[in-house]
Amino acid sequence: MSLLRVENLSLSIGPVPILHKVSFAAKAGRITGLIGESGSGKSMTAYAITRLLPKEARASGRILLDGANLLDKSERAMCALRGDDIGLVFQEPMTALNPVKTIGAQVAETVRLHRGASRTEAAAIARDTLNRVGLAAAQFPLSRYPHELSGGQRQRVVIAMAIALRPRLLIADEPTTALDVTTQAGILRLLKKLVAEDGMGLILISHDLGVVADMADDLVIMRKGEVVESGPTARVFATQAHPYTRALIRASAHQPQRDAHSGEVPLLDVQNLVRDYALPRASLFAAPGRFRAVDDVSFTLKKGENLGLVGESGCGKSTLTRAILGLEAAQGGTIAINGQPVRAGQKMPATLRRHLQVVFQDPYASFNPRHRVARLVSEPFHLMDDAPRGAARVQAVAEALESVGLTAADATRYIHEFSGGQRQRIAIARALITRPELIILDEAVSALDVSIRAQILDLLADLSARFGLSYLFISHDLHVVRKITDRVMVMQAGRIVESGATEAVFAAPQHPYTAALLAAAPHLEIEAHDDALV
Numbered sequence: 001m002s003l004l005r006v007e008n009l010s011l012s013i014g015p016v017p018i019l020h021k022v023s024f025a026a027k028a029g030r031i032t033g034l035i036g037e038s039g040s041g042k043s044m045t046a047y048a049i050t051r052l053l054p055k056e057a058r059a060s061g062r063i064l065l066d067g068a069n070l071l072d073k074s075e076r077a078m079c080a081l082r083g084d085d086i087g088l089v090f091q092e093p094m095t096a097l098n099p100v101k102t103i104g105a106q107v108a109e110t111v112r113l114h115r116g117a118s119r120t121e122a123a124a125i126a127r128d129t130l131n132r133v134g135l136a137a138a139q140f141p142l143s144r145y146p147h148e149l150s151g152g153q154r155q156r157v158v159i160a161m162a163i164a165l166r167p168r169l170l171i172a173d174e175p176t177t178a179l180d181v182t183t184q185a186g187i188l189r190l191l192k193k194l195v196a197e198d199g200m201g202l203i204l205i206s207h208d209l210g211v212v213a214d215m216a217d218d219l220v221i222m223r224k225g226e227v228v229e230s231g232p233t234a235r236v237f238a239t240q241a242h243p244y245t246r247a248l249i250r251a252s253a254h255q256p257q258r259d260a261h262s263g264e265v266p267l268l269d270v271q272n273l274v275r276d277y278a279l280p281r282a283s284l285f286a287a288p289g290r291f292r293a294v295d296d297v298s299f300t301l302k303k304g305e306n307l308g309l310v311g312e313s314g315c316g317k318s319t320l321t322r323a324i325l326g327l328e329a330a331q332g333g334t335i336a337i338n339g340q341p342v343r344a345g346q347k348m349p350a351t352l353r354r355h356l357q358v359v360f361q362d363p364y365a366s367f368n369p370r371h372r373v374a375r376l377v378s379e380p381f382h383l384m385d386d387a388p389r390g391a392a393r394v395q396a397v398a399e400a401l402e403s404v405g406l407t408a409a410d411a412t413r414y415i416h417e418f419s420g421g422q423r424q425r426i427a428i429a430r431a432l433i434t435r436p437e438l439i440i441l442d443e444a445v446s447a448l449d450v451s452i453r454a455q456i457l458d459l460l461a462d463l464s465a466r467f468g469l470s471y472l473f474i475s476h477d478l479h480v481v482r483k484i485t486d487r488v489m490v491m492q493a494g495r496i497v498e499s500g501a502t503e504a505v506f507a508a509p510q511h512p513y514t515a516a517l518l519a520a521a522p523h524l525e526i527e528a529h530d531d532a533l534v
Contacts, residue, residue, distance in 0.1 A: 083114050174206055305470050363420065
């Protein structure tokens with residue numbers, strides 16, 4: 001018998017239909033994967049189950065939890081169910097946590113609200129729950145604050161809040177999207193363990209087919225607010241009965257067409273780079289300690305070459321990136337682009353600035369929403385002494401947009417009018433506007449759906465061939481790095497522990513840390529049938 005049954009669920013917000021006759025079941029002690037691209041209705045289905053919908057939303061059909069229709073429940077009744085019978089884990093833990101409350105207080109709050117427990121009793125349950133999710137008392141006392149934890153640790157606190165009352169149903173909405181592979185593997189193992197120990201049902205929402213293939217017992221595939229295919233995971237992946245299922249699997253395995261570049265002429269040269277940060281003083285009169293984020297890093301990126309940089313969160317990737325961009329000063333070593341030194345805090349000559357651009361992970365957060373695309377794309381011109389003006393500036397923006405598959409007319413629109421994939425194209429257009437030789441791609445495709453990611457990877461390969469671009473591709477997605485780079489460097493605790501030709505490193509890793517990263521990455525070894533994305 002199913003723990004949860006969703007029957008013919010339809011949902012609209014105002015006049016806009018969001019869900020159309022969605023039906024599926026989730027069973028106790030089993031994991032149900034809910035997958036689909038952005039806009040498919042995955043998250044809105046989760047919000048409908050928990051009745052966390054905007055006031056304008058109108059839902060019909062039935063959502064049965066142990067036979068009781070949740071759509072008939074009052075808000076007071078739903079407040080009792082949330083946390084007690086249904087737990088919810090969100091994608092971004094920092095926004096789900098209160099930054100001014102300790103982790104112990106936040107986990108205990110759920111217990112006190114639902115069970116009327118005393119502070120002492122609630123704190124004891126909070127301590128036990130944090131222990132269950134791998135945050136032991138010795139290292140993670142209840143007095144810790146969210147900002148003192150890593151991303152994976154914060155996600156464990158969110159999971160602890162959701163399971164403190166041992167709910168029968170847990171909904172996890174993209175719980176590992178922003179995490180590196182080893183942290184992601186740890187969170188997924190934890191969720192699996194909790195399902196086995198508590199016998200609860202888990203609805204795992206994700207756009208990562210590899211994660212779902214490893215985790216889910218049953219699968220529900222959504223597209224444009226409808227369920228297009230569902231059933232046991234092994235059967236769905238084996239039969240691929242719907243064209244959309246086949247298209248998603250093929251997009252996940254997509255390999256961009258590109259020619260390998262060995263390169264001979266150095267473009268970016270980093271030698272013996274060291275970057276330290278001061279640690280808080282242990283006491284008023286004690287000297288501050290030092291933390292070495294980048295430790296004697298040396299590498300060369302050749303013209304026309306794509307170089308990958310992988311490693312866990314906190315390994316020093318972002319610090320290294322900021323140093324290369326001239327945003328932070330290093331305590332030792334040198335950085336040069338085309339032989340010209342990069343020095344933080346000093347005015348760079350225009351001849352150096354125009355050679356280097358960056359594309360960040362979140363395209364929406366990278367833009368000022370009040371400005372039109374023309375102004376956003378042309379922003380890097382303020383760095384140039386000889387920037388085009390007037391009609392030449394308009395033409396340069398149009399050419400940049402057209403080079404990434406958009407139109408000149410898009411220059412008059414605002415960023416909120418575009419999809420996630422289109423926003424990333426605009427971010428790439430902005431990076432291209434000064435005709436750089438090197439673009440740093442910092443997790444540039446990690447938040448994108450598999451089909452959009454495939455398009456962006458094809459675009460990057462095409463731009464590299466057309467303009468002779470070199471990429472420093474920073475990512476925790478090892479599958480993407482393998483597809484787009486010629487060489488790869490593996491970073492651990494501020495040091496490059498392994499580097500070499502990408503295929504050679506992935507096929508036969510020499511360092512134990514590299515082998516551990518590859519082992520932690522989710523695998524999707526499914527033959528894709530021929531079908532276009534529909």
